[in-house]
Amino acid sequence: MKIxxxxxxxxxxxxxAVFLSLPFLGTYKLTEKTFKENFTDAQQQKILEPSLKNLFDKEYGNNISFISDYNKAFDNANKEFREKKEWDKVINDSHVLNIVKDSSGGFVKNNLALLFIICFLISSLGGLMYMVPALYLKPVAGIKNNHIYHRGITNRGIIAFLFAAFLIAFYICIYQQPAYLSNWILLVDGLSTTLTGAAASQWFLYGFLYCLVMSVMSVRMFIKYRNNNYEKLRTCSVLFFQIAFAFMIPNILTKLQLPSMDFKNIWPLDYTFFFDYHLTQLTSNGMLGYWMLGWGIFLIVVGVPVMVYFFGKRWYCSWVCGCGGLAETLGDPFRQLSDKSLKAWKFERIIVHSVLVFAVIMTAAVLYTFFTGSSSILGIDTYSIRQAYGFGIGFMFAGAIGTGFYPVMGSRVWCRFGCPLAAYLGIVQRFKSRFRITTNGGQCISCGNCSTYCEMGIDVRAYAQNGENIIRSSCVGCGVCAAVCPRGVLKLENLAEEGRFDAYVRPEEKAF
Ligand code: SF4
Ligand code: SF4
Structure with a gap:
């Protein structure tokens, strides 16, 4: 087995290692043909050509200097019009990603199929060969987290910080500088053309990697929690919603030249839902577009409160959401790193509700501009509010910090501290829901497993010792506290709303 x-x-x-080396391999040569294919407008060609023609047919050995020279030449071409404030002549989109992709040559471009197999398929196979025997072939019952505090990767060792640095760098590149990842994006061009009818963007690569990582880590979940139907079912659920709803359906809609939409993504998590370009896209696509708009609003106004009333926020956070899905699969080995302190809880409440307020203000400002045509409100430019939210929350918090900090702060940093939808779901869960975790205090041996593996930093043991129901707005209903409890103390239940704050006595206990 060790072998x-x-x-x-x-x-x-x-x-x-092969995957990591790809961005630094290959040769790059911009030709006049590539330039004209990417800038089809005659006026844009006239503005850009004097600057860019110095790069034509010049060969580069790496994409760093190629991108740097291209960006400089592009900025030079626009400089004069920027200085004169002739904004109608300024070209905003440099098409740098497509230019780099189309200009690349050499080893990577000539071996895309082989590199796809090595980087995605064989690496996944290697990962499974490593994980499966360790978790499945050991003839021991129960959920094992043995040695979790003895491994650097799961206990904030150097390797954990290196992994965190990799994840953060990946998010920075994918959001801000995707051209540097052009060779990775080229690997999925074929798949993208089949699914969407167009070459891959950085978001297609991101969606593909998201699904691949979740699939591989789901196998680990099925094995680790093999005796727990709740964990197996919700792992199937998040995987299904990610692959079908977040990846396949939006890409197929794009291929059919219909508005692309992730039907399970709800505002304010989907903060672009009410952006002008999105509303225009939906309202200009007939009945289907209006139906999509109606569906999005229905989820916010009716879907969330009704579902949370009956099932708690777990129906979304642990069964449907993509962020939750990644946290429950890739993030599972890191769940014990969540901060359980009172200070963290106070911080969490302030931050997560502030993000919700920010999301509401930003959306109100965007809608104000959409309906009135005025781009400023109380002297503040609505686009700058939108940009600040997109950068600070959409990119930094949800992406770079939310996932990058898995190996340092646990798997639900974003869900716990930043997600405005989690805050909305949490308010309903706290005040109007049938969901709770009941505790059979008499059976508790105070081992602390439940608190240790609660990814939301809830001190479950304290409730268990007092025999109190757990009714917390932050609980995502992952069920792991109940799964790891050796005494069957905890139970996730949707009972009558009345008396939810009273200690609940289970029917089987009433007999004694
Ligand atoms: S209290 Fe239990 S069900 Fe709730 S988030 Fe923590 S581990 Fe998951
Ligand atoms: S895991 Fe179970 S027995 Fe251990 S402290 Fe928590 S409720 Fe008590």
Whole structure:
């Protein structure tokens, strides 16, 4: 078994090293043809060509200097019009990602199929060979987290910080500088053309990697929690919603030249839902567009409160949401790192509700501009509010920090501290829901497993010791506290709303 694991780990590490090296490989040459294919407008060609023609047919050995020279030449071409404030002549979109992709050549471009197999398929196989025997072939019952505090990756060792740095760098590049990842994006061009009818963007790569990582880590979840139907079912659920709703359906809609939409993504998590370009896209697509708009509003106004009333916020956070899905699969090995302190809880309440307020203000400002045509409100430019939200919350918090900090602060940093939808769901859960975790205090041996593995930092043991129901707005109903409890103390239940704050006595206990 050890041989299989070590072989799997070696395969994974070699493939991962190949993947990491790809952005630095290849040659780049901008031709006049590529330039004209990307800038089809005659006026734009006239403005850009004097600057860019110095780069034509010049060969570069790496994309860093190529991108740097291209960006400089592009800025030079626009400089004169910017200085003169002739905004109608300024070209905003540099098409740098497509230019880099179309200009690339050499080893990567000539071996895309082989590199796709190595980087995605063989690496996944290696990962599974490493994980599966360790979790499945050991003839021990129960959920094992043995040695979790002895491994650097799961206990904030150097390797954990390196992994965090990689994730943060990945998010920075994908949001801000995707051109540097052009060779990774090229690998999924074929798949993108089949699914969407167009070459891959950075978001297609992101969606593909998201699904792949979740799929591989789901296998680990099925094995680790193999005796727990709740965990297996919700893992199937998040995987299904990610692959079908977040990846396949929006891409197929794009291919059909219909408005693309992730039907399970709800405002304010989907903060662009009420942006002018999105509303215009929906309202200009006939009945289907209006139906999509109606569906999005229905989820916010009716879907969320009704579903949370009956099932708690777990129906979304632990069964449907993509962020939650990644946290429950890739993030599962890090769940014990969540901060359980009172200070963290106070901080969490302030931050998450502030983000919700910010999201409401930003959306109100955007809608004001959409309906009135005025781009400023109380002297503040509505686009700057929108930009600040997109950068600070959409990119920094949800992306770079939310996922990048998994190995340092646990798996639900974004859901706990930043997600405005979680805040909305949490308010309903706290005040109007049938959901609670009941505790059978007499059976508790104070082992603390439940608190340790609560990814939301809830001190579950304290409730269990007092025999109190757990009614917390932050609880995502992942069920892991109940799964790891050796005494069956905890139970996730949707009972009558009345008396939810009273200690609940289970029917089987009433007999004694
Ligand atoms: S209290 Fe239990 S169900 Fe709720 S988030 Fe924590 S571990 Fe998950
Ligand atoms: S895991 Fe179970 S037995 Fe251990 S402290 Fe929590 S409720 Fe008590």
């Amino acid at each position: 299989i694991r070590n072989t799997g780990l070696s395969i994974f590490l070699i493939c991962f």
